[in-house]
Amino acid sequence: MEPIVQVRNIYKDYNKTEVLKGISFDIFKGEIVSIIGSSGSGKSTLIRCINGLEKIKNGEIIVDKKVVGDSRSVIGKVGMVFQDFNLFPHYTVLENIVNPCKVIRKMNTDEAKELAMSLLKKVKLEDKINEYPKNLSGGQQQRVAIARALSMEPEVILFDEPTSSLDPELAYEVFNTMKSLAKEGFTMVIVTHQINMVTNFSNRVIFLENGKISFDGSPKELMETDNERVKQFIKMIAL
Numbered sequence: 001m002e003p004i005v006q007v008r009n010i011y012k013d014y015n016k017t018e019v020l021k022g023i024s025f026d027i028f029k030g031e032i033v034s035i036i037g038s039s040g041s042g043k044s045t046l047i048r049c050i051n052g053l054e055k056i057k058n059g060e061i062i063v064d065k066k067v068v069g070d071s072r073s074v075i076g077k078v079g080m081v082f083q084d085f086n087l088f089p090h091y092t093v094l095e096n097i098v099n100p101c102k103v104i105r106k107m108n109t110d111e112a113k114e115l116a117m118s119l120l121k122k123v124k125l126e127d128k129i130n131e132y133p134k135n136l137s138g139g140q141q142q143r144v145a146i147a148r149a150l151s152m153e154p155e156v157i158l159f160d161e162p163t164s165s166l167d168p169e170l171a172y173e174v175f176n177t178m179k180s181l182a183k184e185g186f187t188m189v190i191v192t193h194q195i196n197m198v199t200n201f202s203n204r205v206i207f208l209e210n211g212k213i214s215f216d217g218s219p220k221e222l223m224e225t226d227n228e229r230v231k232q233f234i235k236m237i238a239l
């Protein structure tokens with residue numbers, strides 16, 4: 001089976017500071033990969049590279065058999081959900097999904113509306129379609145962002161700390177939405193500090209340390225590892 005994402009020995013720096021130092025891994029259909037690691041270890045940079053939002057210095061990223069160039073090269077293949085939601089503030093919930101479907105997927109208004117409604121139902125927001133983002137809770141905004149990412153029918157969805165700016169109760173709503181996507185077989189990469197996401201529905205965990213992968217295995221293997229740094233980190237995020 002061909003991997004959906006191939007990351008091949010990538011290097012990335014910002015003004016000569018090397019952030020990613022030779023990272024390689026493949027992601028296969030249906031995998032749910034958590035990426036963990038200390039703040040500043042390069043997690044966001046890594047997934048921004050996969051999404052073509054950052055240019056790499058060396059190496060290669062291949063998504064769906066094509067080399068990733070800029071972010072346009074992965075439109076429709078890679079979806080992204082950010083920590084701070086990134087909805088269009090001047091569009092309603094419905095328009096946040098309908099407009100990209102029309103512009104990017106060239107759908108007509110009826111098709112776009114039908115798809116948007118079905119996705120908003122999936123994330124349990126069918127009663128909020130005419131609201132503006134500022135009138136929604138953070139958890140609701142994040143679920144709109146998830147629905148919008150799904151509307152592009154991507155091969156893989158990248159989440160960058162999707163629940164980090166939410167209160168526990170709202171984080172739980174988003175967590176549940178993500179769990180149901182996991183059950184449906186979506187391919188997901190999740191940067192997270194939540195040990196729950198790692199143990200509850202990921203089937204693989206990558207630990208980034210200092211721009212390199214220092215662990216890549218199942219959640220069970222993670223819990224049983226002898227790697228002292230990883231053990232220490234797990235203890236810390238389990239608090």
Ligand SMILES: Nc1ncnc2c1ncn2[C@@H]1O[C@H](COP(=O)(O)OP(=O)(O)O)[C@@H](O)[C@H]1O
Binds near residue numbers: 037041044045
């Ligand atoms: N746009 C940028 N310009 C300069 N340095 C950056 C930029 N983005 C991230 N960095 C630096 O790269 C390192 C990794 O950052 P990041 O990928 O955001 O880490 P993480 O998501 O794991 O916290 C940090 O030292 C950060 O300060």
Ligand SMILES: [Mg+2]
Binds near residue numbers: 043044045
């Ligand atoms: Mg980050």
